[in-house]
Amino acid sequence: MDTPIWAVLPKRYFKMKWFVFRNNTVEPFFDGKTVAFSGYDDVSVVPTEAEGFIWFYQVPVKFSSGVLAQEIRSITEKLQLVVGEIGTKPLVVFTMENLVDLKLVTSDMAVQEAIDSFNATARTLAHAHSHVKVVDFSEFTKRYTSQQLIDWKYYFISQSLLNPKIAKDFKVWWHRIEEELALCRKKCLVLDLDNTLWGGILGEDGAEGVKIGGDYPGNAFLYWQRGLVELSKCGVILALCSKNNEADVQELWDANPFMALKREHISAHRINWQSKDQNIRELAEELNIGLDSMVFVDDNPTERELVKQTLPMVAVPDFPAKPYELVDFFQSLVRDYFRIYELTHDDVDKVNQYKANAQRDAEQKRFAQYDHYLRSLDIEIRVEEANDFNFARIAQLTQKTNQFNLTTHRYTEARLREMQAAGSQIWCMSVSDRFGSYGISGVMIVNPIDATVAEVDTLLLSCRVLGKGIEHAFVCHMLQMLAKKGYQSLTASYLPTAKNAQVKD
Structure with a gap:
């Protein structure tokens, strides 16, 4: 078997954002600069350098329903095997769709039952593992007729079940799916x-x-x-x-x-x-x-x-x-x-938070001095370590916070869990006052260098809480916590972007 190019190139030349498990040719549908591919039906190689994985198996083209149903069941078993091999790295599973219905007997439901079983298994795995996400591939395929979806010339020449002519549309759709998975959307x-x-x-x-x-x-x-x-x-x-x-x-x-x-x-x-x-x-x-x-x-x-x-x-x-x-x-x-893949508590409470902001603005007009207004708010902050209840919101903040963000490192929920397991200390800050809660509005991630020295990986605050001294209180509190843990030195680097100048000093 030929060695794939990603396996021989130095890592500095190829950053593997995604590794795609597949059973047919799908290379034209992804960015070859950041995506690598398994062999057909091959799950024996799980590259450790991949940041995430995609499961892109579709129903094979076969006439015997019994043989085909059994092959789909074996694909389900392969998926379960891969979930056990990738650790906590993200795995995006495309639902299986029957793009070529070769049913010879109307009452024969063996293939459809096997497809339904695969998709149900994928959803069960997603419920059981936070790093597994299921994407409804039919949302893309139903835009096209069967003749538009499949060009048999490409299938027989290059084993590409999907028509490469729709690859451009697929890339647009997939980019939006990536944003949904990262909980990024318009506000x-x-x-x-x-x-x-x-x-x-x-x-x-x-x-x-x-x-x-x-x-x-x-x-x-x-x-x-x-x-x-x-x-x-x-x-x-x-x-x-x-x-x-x-x-x-x-x-x-x-x-x-x-x-x-x-x-x-x-x-x-x-x-x-x-x-x-x-x-x-x-x-x-x-x-x-x-x-x-x-x-x-x-x-x-x-x-x-x-x-x-x-x-x-x-x-x-x-x-x-x-x-x-x-x-x-x-x-x-x-x-x-x-649309986003899942809602956090802060998403659901967003409207109330902005209404509370309007009340704060109205209240501020009653005060001649800003510090008197701040004292009247009775601001409280609560700092807690990352856990199952707040990981999604922390990941969301790293993905979309641009202004008060020291490094603008972007992380998925699965990557944050990996970092915490490897020793990174991850905290989030919730803010409230007498008008209501701002929700989780700040994040700090610290990577230990040794027993007494640590480095700030991420420091960010939502723009909703800026200008009230909360950023200073958060940092001071974190320094005290780190000192109690025995750290004597904390380093940090500012990585400038077009939007984060306000965090420079």
């Missing part, structure tokens, strides 16, 4: 009102005359609003940006019983006659988030183009021309910007 959805949240123009039709609920198109807007409510429950910040009279909007909320989206779902709003790009800038400042974490939705193409031109970092999808397209539009919004 805020900024919404227009007229002909966006409801049909019609509020200033002309009145609170009871806009189209929401009832027959079409009101029923389509109602479904759209219900989807937005669920998005809010999953931690996406909803904000309003509309050219309207604010009193009219408040009246609509009071008078129209069909509104599914209520005041309590909205974290911030700008309802006025200013330009929308200026309003979006103000919303970002009020919410203390980056413009690149926002998505703007507006039915007016002129307003969309204005934001695209003046705020290119804001995502601006095209709004559907017809209300009956809103459900598809919602699905694309979730898929492209907001």
